[in-house]
Amino acid sequence: DSGVTQTPKHLITATGQRVTLRCSPRSGDLSVYWYQQSLDQGLQFLIQYYNGEERAKGNILERFSAQQFPDLHSELNLSSLELGDSALYFCASSVGPNSADLFGQGTRLTVV
Amino acid sequence: GENVEQHPSTLSVQEGDSAVIKCTYSDSASNYFPWYKQELGKRPQLIIDIRSNVGEKKDQRIAVTLNKTAKHFSLHITETQPEDSAVYFCAATYGGSQGNLIFGKGTKLSVKP
Numbered sequence: 001d002s003g004v005t006q007t008p009k010h011l012i013t014a015t016g017q018r019v020t021l022r023c024s025p026r027s028g029d030l031s032v033y034w035y036q037q038s039l040d041q042g043l044q045f046l047i048q049y050y051n052g053e054e055r056a057k058g059n060i061l062e063r064f065s066a067q068q069f070p071d072l073h074s075e076l077n078l079s080s081l082e083l084g085d086s087a088l089y090f091c092a093s094s095v096g097p098n099s100a101d102l103f104g105q106g107t108r109l110t111v112v
Numbered sequence: 113g114e115n116v117e118q119h120p121s122t123l124s125v126q127e128g129d130s131a132v133i134k135c136t137y138s139d140s141a142s143n144y145f146p147w148y149k150q151e152l153g154k155r156p157q158l159i160i161d162i163r164s165n166v167g168e169k170k171d172q173r174i175a176v177t178l179n180k181t182a183k184h185f186s187l188h189i190t191e192t193q194p195e196d197s198a199v200y201f202c203a204a205t206y207g208g209s210q211g212n213l214i215f216g217k218g219t220k221l222s223v224k225p
Binding site for chain 2: 103
């Protein structure tokens with residue numbers, strides 16, 4: 001599959017816990033973007049990496065962090081989880097540093 | 113803070129009619145305006161985009177227009193088909209970075225056969 005791959009597809013965890021979401025970009029893409037989609041906040045840009053370096057930062061909470069590894073996959077770490085963090089988390093990728101053009105299927109996080 | 117307003121929130125049209133969705137943005141430095149289509153339970157898909165040095169862009173039945181002076185841009189879908197039914201999101205760059213997008217709240221388009 002040459003698309004954007006996100007794992008896991010679903011995640012249920014308790015408040016206060018920490019989780020890691022993983023994203024493998026489309027083959028050849030150097031940029032990875034993370035977005036959060038919830039009913040009340042809508043779609044929000046969190047953070048972008050380009051070729052291993054942070055490129056842009058959006059509404060990402062201090063409890064959240066991300067990184068892009070040398071093989072270009074990325075991980076989004078969410079800690080001290082709250083009920084309000086329940087959402088769909090999308091990863092997207094693009095060849096250049098400019099804008100996301102292919103989204104992954106998303107990880108649905110439920111915090112209970 | 114910076115934001116993107118999108119209207120209408122819901123839109124129902126008959127198959128074959130045109131649909132127009134409008135967005136306004138507040139950051140005068142915004143220079144890139146993509147539109148995404150999201151079908152129920154699926155991921156957003158980039159359907160068309162426009163950069164600030166262009167006033168209009170067309171791709172088959174879809175077109176986007178941009179008025180930088182008024183800070184608004186619109187999506188036009190002609191000859192709508194049932195498969196166009198989805199939620200459409202507009203977005204605009206923020207803070208001078210094309211990666212940093214602010215999204216509208218979405219428009220749920222229903223095309224009735």
